[in-house]
Structure formats: structure tokens, C-alpha cells
Amino acid sequence: MNFFVVVPTLNAAEGWSRLTSLLLGSIAADRVLILDSSSTDETTSLAAVAGFRVHAIARSEFNHGGTRQLAAELLPDAEILVFLTQDIELAQPDAIHCLLEAFSEPSVAAAYGRQLPRRGATPVEAHARFYNYPAQSGVRTLSSREQLGFKAIFISNSFAAYRREALMAVGGFPRDVVFGEDTITAARLLLAGWKIAYVAEAKVYHSHSYTWKQEFRRYFDIGVLHHRESWMLNEFGGAGGEGSRFVRSELRYLWPRYWWLIPSALIHTAAKLLGYRFGRGENLFSISMKRRLSMNRLFWN
Incomplete structure (x- = not known):
């Protein structure tokens, strides 16, 4: 399966080792694309030393949907595109490969993994992760909306993968959105007859304590x-x-x-x-x- 990992970054040097420690040990470095929004720290140099591909854009050009769509266009040979955010930490060496197993089912267009609360998380942020990312895996279709409603299109590009063929068939990620490019894309995929998999066995640490x-x-x-x-x-x-x-x-x-x-x-x-x-x-x-x-x-x- 031909896949690439895409990580949009902005001044990610401080948490670089957290992001890359298990990533470098689990996949070839040239399978990682760092899509950087003109960082002013050492992000791009660290990525180059690691052997990752690096593509820089102006900070003003960043858009949650448009930037990820750019990645899809920069990687035309990819069968699967795996998206991470710079603040995640893989919880297991095989997390990405575990997520990719969902695509053995040809009708699965997207898959996302389980996000566990970061180390030292507050009870409030821990609950949010346990609520949205349960221990049971599942596959959703359009008919899932009858039981789940809006939750049927829940997905998170902090740790998600897409079958590029399906992604492009529904128009790719929306290019100009303030937020929620993953949710929009999930809705389009279900409406087009594809399935979305939640893979609880593929785990990362990722949570926030917002004011x-x-x-x-x-x-x-x-x-x-x-x-x-x-x-x-x-x-x-x-x-x-x-x-x-x-x-x-x-x-x-x-x-x-x-x-x-x-x-x-x-x-x-x-x-x-x-x-x-x-x-x-x-x-x-x-x-x-x-x-x-x-x-x-x-x-x-």
C-alpha cells in the first residue's frame, strides 16, 4: 500500500522529539511530508536532517482545508494520505500501520484513530477524549446517521487517513474554511456511498486544556x-x-x-x-x- 504521512507545521521545534520519536522508527523518512507555514524556529532544518520531505508556504496562505488539499496534490502517487498534527505523540510504534489496516476494506474511504489524553491531562480534557474516542472500533455508513445523527461525520485530522482516490472524487478538502475540513469531507464521503472507519487500536496522545x-x-x-x-x-x-x-x-x-x-x-x-x-x-x-x-x-x- 503506497502511503504518505503529512504534517502541517508552524514553529514545531519545541515538541519535535515528541512528534518524531516513534514516527522515525516506524516508517521511512521519505514517506513524510512536512508542510511548513514559514516557521521562524528550527522546524524545517530539523525536518531536513530527519530526511523528511519539506514544502514551505507563506504563513498567510495556511488554511485548514486548503493546506491539506495542497498536500494531496503534491503527492499524486499516494494511495493513502495519513494526516497528523504537530502536537500529537504516537502511543505505539505501529499506530500508523494499525490505522492503515482499515483500508483493506475497499469501501473504506477514511479512517481515524483513538486519541488518548496527553500525559498530565486535566480530568476535563481527559473526559473529552474518553467520550469522543471510545475503546470500541467501528465502521460508519450513510445509514449510521439514523442512529448517530451529526456524530456520524465525526473525524479528526489530528490523526486520520484518507484513500486519495475517494478524497479527490468528492472534490478534495474544502480550500477555504475556518475550521472543520475533516467533518465536511467525512460528510461528502458518506453521501457518496463510502465508509468511514474508527480504529480504536491505533492510538496517539493528543488533548488540550483550553481556557x-x-x-x-x-x-x-x-x-x-x-x-x-x-x-x-x-x-x-x-x-x-x-x-x-x-x-x-x-x-x-x-x-x-x-x-x-x-x-x-x-x-x-x-x-x-x-x-x-x-x-x-x-x-x-x-x-x-x-x-x-x-x-x-x-x-x-
């Missing part, structure tokens, strides 16, 4: 995504029900062992909800205001 302001900005971007790509809500249902289930699960996880974190968790939930509603109503705001509200501020330039 309430960061949560607000992140969910503002999600709201913008859902406003602009409302067809996804029409096809797979709204995200409100899933959000309510997440909050109930989080409270059960925190009580009683981490009871003192519940007030903070509720504040974060309120910030998410408010940010999401502002994002859905983005037409009420000027570009300069949207830039201030967004986590991905360069998108609005």
Missing part, C-alpha cells in the same frame, strides 16, 4: 462552519443533542471524584454555547469583529 476564552473562540469557529455549511445539519441533524449528551457525560465523570471542577466545567460549557451561537450569527458582525472572536484569526485577513 474559557479559547473555548469561546473555538466554538465561534464551529458555529461559523455550521452556518456556512448548513447542508451538513440538514443531512445529518443538528449538533445540539450531541452537545447535551456530552455535558451530562462530563458531569457524571466529574462527580464525585472531581466535584470541585464542576463550576469551571459549567463556565466552559456556557462559553462554548455562547461562542457557537455567535458563530451561527456571524452575519451580525464585521470582519474585524469576527477576527477578534475567532481562534483562527488569519482566516479573516
